Amino acid sequence: MTRNSRGSLVRPHPLPDSASHPVVTPLSPSVVYASDTPDALDAQYEGRVHGYTYSRExxxxxxxxxxxxxxxxxxxxxxxxxxxxxxxxxxxxxxxxxxxxxxxxxxxxxxxxxxxxxxxxxxxxxxxxxxxxxxxxxxxxxxxxxxxxxxxxxxxxxxxxxxxxxxxxxxxxxxxxxxxxxxxxxxxxxxxxxxxxxxxxxxxxxxxxxxxxxxxxxxxxxxxxxxxxxxxxxxxxxxxxxxxxxxxxxxxxxSFDLRFDRAQATAAALADHLAGLRGVRQVLYPTRADHPDATRANALLGGQGCNMVSFELDGGRAAANAFTRAAEGLSFAPTLGDVGTTLSHPASSSHRALSAETRAELGLSEGFFRVSVGLEDPERLAAIFTEAVAQATSG
Known part of the structure; x- marks a missing residue:
């Protein structure tokens, strides 16, 4: 079979030239990149020209x-x-x-x-x-x-x-x-x-x-x-x-800037809302006046507060279990930054490897939650937390 026979080339030729370019960045899954000569490869590794060789690099x-x-x-x-x-x-x-x-x-x-x-x-x-x-x-x-x-x-x-x-x-x-x-x-x-x-x-x-x-x-x-x-x-x-x-x-x-600004505004409102709920022992949010580092937060962040809110429920692990069961529509998951609001319980996830004594020194009780605020309607989110806190602490 000759080189020009149909099907003899396993890999396709390079992409066709185009006078236009894609608006969306192309996905480049290739693990390897071919060079023309050993000299050309030397030029890449020595930084004289820019190019790709192996995707690990x-x-x-x-x-x-x-x-x-x-x-x-x-x-x-x-x-x-x-x-x-x-x-x-x-x-x-x-x-x-x-x-x-x-x-x-x-x-x-x-x-x-x-x-x-x-x-x-x-x-x-x-x-x-x-x-x-x-x-x-x-x-x-x-x-x-x-x-x-x-x-x-x-x-x-x-x-x-x-x-x-x-x-x-x-x-x-x-x-x-x-x-x-x-x-x-x-x-x-x-x-x-x-x-x-x-x-x-x-x-x-x-x-x-x-x-x-x-x-x-x-x-x-x-x-x-x-x-x-x-x-x-x-x-x-x-x-x-x-x-x-x-x-x-x-x-x-x-869309990061838009998502950040929306989630941060909702987080600030949620922090204030949680602080007024019976059964919530403390709320931590950088822009609140009762935050332990409020002065430093204002100086460093200039009024920004991020999309994270942490709070502590009365009632320990039993209240924590009841809260996550009652927080309908919110994901209980050890993550943050999603478009949807997520709940994290450090004692059972991110900080579970620490001893109970060490967690206590850090202020991470069994009733401590971290909330990553998403893009939900602020009033709807407040209503979910109101009901969940009430059910978790009513006993």
Whole structure:
């Protein structure tokens, strides 16, 4: 059979040339990319020309998402990873080595706390937890071998505010990197680089993508050399994002500003509504005057509050079970940032690995809930919570 025989070419020819271009970013699922010659491949690897080789090392859909987030955060060359925790791992494992020490906020996301408590020490990286709102306490936790401080701008799930300005000054004076997980606040409400942070982390999975059908993360450093070290680690460890997830995330990010503003306004109204319900012990929302960090929240966020509300019911686990059963139309699920409102119970999900004593120290009782507010009608949402709280606490 000759080369020109019908069916002899397994792979199709390149796409036809076109004088126009697609409005929607094409999905590029190819794992491999062909080059013309070894010299052409050298030119790509040496950075003389831009191109793709193997999707673990980068692909067009990841670059589109990275450029969007770079523009939002004031970054350049950010790394998109397969999940938010992959982004955290990219920062910690890509920049630290055995013998180093890292200080983490004591109210980090549950899996970040587990990495601090178990995985980093197993690899010879010492860790200490401290209150990120107490700069003096963080300073006391520093050691000569401390290389990095990791905090969340707004903590998960207690919505406490880190003293980013104070921590940035401390870290700069000591020559230590400050990494800020900006997932809850998003660059719509807060930009860590503008406040002196060295590294920004996101779980794109959450509000940025916004539809509970994507799992992605992002990390970027102010220093391009640090970003490159993180990129090399992510590629080596295979923390590769799916092209399809990146394609979906870009779609979600196109409506991000609108979704954020609507959900944030509803969250503020819901927080005020919950505070007036009998059986609700406390409500946490950054713009409320009774928030423990209200002054700092106003200074850092400038009146923004994000789409997250946390509250505590009287009645413990029994009330929690009754509440989720009665909250008709709301998903009880360990996630956030969806177009629909979701309920999370940290004691049975994100922070279940912590001891009861540790959860109590963090304020995470059996009646504590985190609410990710979606795009529902605010009055309808308030009515659902009114009825659910009443049924949960009537006994």
């Amino acid at each position: 980068g692909h067009p859909n990841a670059d589109v998402v990275a450029r969007r987030l770079d523009a939002m955060e004031g970054a350049e060359g950010g790394v998109v990873t397969g999940s938010g925790m992959a982004a955290v791992s990219t920062v910690l494992l890509g920049l630290l080595k055995a013998g180093d020490h890292v200080v983490g906020g004591n109210q980090l996301y549950g899996r970040s706390l587990r990495m601090m408590a178990e995985d980093l020490p197993r690899l010879g990286i010492a860790t200490t937890l401290a209150d990120p709102g107490d700069v003096a306490g963080v300073a006391a936790a520093l050691r000569p071998e401390t290389r990095l401080v990791l905090v969340e701008a707004v903590s998960n799930p207690t919505l406490r505010l880190a003293d980013i300005d104070g921590l940035a000054t401390l870290c700069r004076e000591r020559g230590i990197l400050l990494a800020v997980d900006n997932t809850f606040t998003t660059p719509r409400a807060f930009r860590p680089f503008d406040h002196g942070a060295d590294i920004v982390i996101h779980s794109i999975t959450k509000l940025l993508a916004g539809h509970s059908d994507v799992m992605l993360g992002y990390a970027a450093a102010r220093d391009s050399d640090l970003t490159e070290r993180m990129r090399v680690f992510a590629v080596t460890a295979g923390l590769t994002p799916s092209p399809f997830d990146c394609w979906l995330a870009e779609r979600g990010m196109l």
